Amino acid sequence: MSGKSADVIPEIVIGRLPLYLRALRRLQNDRRRVTSSQELGERLEISSAQIRKDLSHFGGFGKQGTGYQVEFLIERLEAVLHVNKEWLVAVVGAGNLGSAISQYRGFQDRGFRIAHLFDISPNKIGARLGDFVVRPLDSLETTIRSEGIRIAMLAVPAENAQSVADQLVAAGIKAILNYAPININVPDQVQIQYIDPVTHLQRMTYYLDD
Amino acid sequence: MSGKSADVIPEIVIGRLPLYLRALRRLQNDRRRVTSSQELGERLEISSAQIRKDLSHFGGFGKQGTGYQVEFLIERLEAVLHVNKEWLVAVVGAGNLGSAISQYRGFQDRGFRIAHLFDISPNKIGARLGDFVVRPLDSLETTIRSEGIRIAMLAVPAENAQSVADQLVAAGIKAILNYAPININVPDQVQIQYIDPVTHLQRMTYYLDD
DNA sequence: ATGAATTTTCACTATATTTTGCAATTCCCT
DNA sequence: AGGGAATTGCAAAATATAGTGAAAATTCAT
Numbered sequence A, B: 001m002s003g004k005s006a007d008v009i010p011e012i013v014i015g016r017l018p019l020y021l022r023a024l025r026r027l028q029n030d031r032r033r034v035t036s037s038q039e040l041g042e043r044l045e046i047s048s049a050q051i052r053k054d055l056s057h058f059g060g061f062g063k064q065g066t067g068y069q070v071e072f073l074i075e076r077l078e079a080v081l082h083v084n085k086e087w088l089v090a091v092v093g094a095g096n097l098g099s100a101i102s103q104y105r106g107f108q109d110r111g112f113r114i115a116h117l118f119d120i121s122p123n124k125i126g127a128r129l130g131d132f133v134v135r136p137l138d139s140l141e142t143t144i145r146s147e148g149i150r151i152a153m154l155a156v157p158a159e160n161a162q163s164v165a166d167q168l169v170a171a172g173i174k175a176i177l178n179y180a181p182i183n184i185n186v187p188d189q190v191q192i193q194y195i196d197p198v199t200h201l202q203r204m205t206y207y208l209d210d
Numbered sequence C: 001a002t003g004a005a006t007t008t009t010c011a012c013t014a015t016a017t018t019t020t021g022c023a024a025t026t027c028c029c030t
Numbered sequence D: 001a002g003g004g005a006a007t008t009g010c011a012a013a014a015t016a017t018a019g020t021g022a023a024a025a026t027t028c029a030t
Helices: A011-029 A037-044 A048-056 A070-081 A096-103 A137-147 A158-171 A197-205 B011-029 B037-044 B048-056 B070-081 B096-103 B137-147 B158-171 B197-205
Strands: A087-092 A112-119 A151-154 A175-178 A191-194 B087-092 B112-119 B151-154 B175-178 B191-194
Touching: A011 A037, A011 A048, A011 A070, A011 B197, A037 A048, A070 B197, A087 A096, A087 A137, A087 B197, A096 A112, A096 B096, A112 A137, A137 A158, A151 A158, A151 B197, A158 A175, A175 B197, A191 B197, A197 B011, A197 B070, A197 B087, A197 B151, A197 B175, A197 B191, B011 B037, B011 B048, B011 B070, B037 B048, B087 B096, B087 B137, B096 B112, B112 B137, B137 B158, B151 B158, B158 B175
Parallel strands: A087 A112, A087 A151, A151 A175, A175 A191, B087 B112, B087 B151, B151 B175, B175 B191
Antiparallel strands: none
């Protein structure tokens, strides 16, 4: 089967689309109007054939002999990834990590706005951290349902991560970005992704001389 | 070819080893002495066959009928990944992100000690941030060569990431964990890994209803 | 001791992903 | 207007990754 929509796209392909988008935004920033799979490939160290094939899953975005219109391709990728709108995000865990995440400016301009910061500890609830006043975790459901929040970032200790994740799911969260260094089980219809810098470091030390 | 060392191990396999190690540490924490590929697989949502196959690349670590000794397997994986020692790490970029990274306690107990925090901006050099006094980037080479630092975390703005990475490489850094949302080119013998939470969020929004 | 239940290991098979080769299209130069 | 260079999109081939099935080893209960 070829081109267009309706067939399921491999996850590995979906995982590369944000990289394409990121590279395209930089091209756009440099006022480039068109690019090619080859140029993108060089910048991303991905083969040009790979990029063409990935993109062709969603329809013919390019023009033979010419390449891809940067702006058009950005629009299409944003639509495919559903990031042509602003998503609200809840951060859970107001320790060092959660507090750093909620103050980090890099989410805003890429389509994700941190709306609230939650914690379970009475010591922290009510405290002011950057732009946020820490809210009690048990007010999560009310808040997210009234504000339509569907994404959460989890920044609690590993010991509590599974139980907090369960609460997030119960509250109606549909996607969790977990910063705790532990695997979490969630229902199939809930998305989960992991951020653990240490696993990346360990991947690299394998290749370093002892 | 089977078992033992000498053949090259696929990167995708290396990438899973830190996850096994992480899960094993938790088992160890719970005083478990033995485990099985099946148990590990359930916790990690990876098939047991996959886990057995991955481990067998490095020799027979398990016992038929019994499973894997938790402590022994941890030791072997640490040896394979070269994390049976403490690695020193330099953080470059003393903005919000670099400062949060250098104060995060989660590296220390998993084999990575942040040794120094560098920045290029005269405003920041000399400032005290947590346990660190911000050092000038141009003192990097002297410092890392005298202290044997081979790993750096890069937390500078995307605009400067490539040029700072070039400086890191010139200074003798062999592995870079890049937090800037941009692809970096480094020589083949230098390792690079990326942390960009936004790409993970975008991967998930693909699966969320618009 | 024996047999049933586990569980690894390993060769083989199946599936998934990437690369290759090429026709078709477009642009650009003369 | 014509020819050469660039570039996509797609089918087919090649490669990489994951899963299967069965033999061998181990434990445990009787």
